[in-house]
Amino acid sequence: MRSKVDFEEFALARTPHLFRTAWLLCADHHLAEDLVQETLARMFLAWRGLDRVENPSAYAQTVLVRTFISQRRKRSSTERPTETVPEKMANEGDQTLRMALQSALSELSPQDRAVLVLRFFEDRSVEQVARDLGTSSNAVRSRTSRALNRIRTVFGADLAHLALS
Numbered sequence: 001m002r003s004k005v006d007f008e009e010f011a012l013a014r015t016p017h018l019f020r021t022a023w024l025l026c027a028d029h030h031l032a033e034d035l036v037q038e039t040l041a042r043m044f045l046a047w048r049g050l051d052r053v054e055n056p057s058a059y060a061q062t063v064l065v066r067t068f069i070s071q072r073r074k075r076s077s078t079e080r081p082t083e084t085v086p087e088k089m090a091n092e093g094d095q096t097l098r099m100a101l102q103s104a105l106s107e108l109s110p111q112d113r114a115v116l117v118l119r120f121f122e123d124r125s126v127e128q129v130a131r132d133l134g135t136s137s138n139a140v141r142s143r144t145s146r147a148l149n150r151i152r153t154v155f156g157a158d159l160a161h162l163a164l165s
Contacts, residue, residue: 007047011043011044014057018040018060018061019032021122022064024113025064025065025068025105025113027102027103035064035068036064038067039060042067043059058132065114065117065118066133066134068114069114072110104150104151107154111143112143112146112147112150113147115129115140116148119144126141126144
């Protein structure tokens with residue numbers, strides 16, 4: 001049986017990875033933090049019964065993505081940012097590419113965004129994504145194709161420039 005200490009160790013180890021995935025899904029730092037918190041809360045409630053789960057990390061990713069999609073379906077997920085911007089931490093990497101990626105992902109439906117994040121940022125197979133989202137492999141392939149075409153449309157001629165920057 002898994003203990004509270006085991007959960008704390010798990011949560012500390014997995015939070016950065018969960019946050020990265022959540023940020024790619026939400027495209028907002030604060031919403032990503034909320035999504036990770038909700039995911040960890042759900043994991044904690046189920047923790048003692050997860051002895052039969054071979055890979056708790058993969059299970060947590062599945063909980064994260066399903067929570068994200070579930071929140072997007074709710075009408076109450078209409079929080080809007082305030083006029084004042086909170087202090088931001090220093091980000092490493094190419095800000096232009098990051099902002100373009102965030103913008104392009106925000107143009108997609110939650111399901112299409114989840115498919116792209118899991119396939120290309122989490123490097124999961126079509127079959128793994130289908131299992132995680134509770135859908136067929138053909139549906140994942142179709143959503144991937146449609147989402148990539150939409151991303152190409154959003155980026156337009158800037159795609160080659162951003163990739164080379």
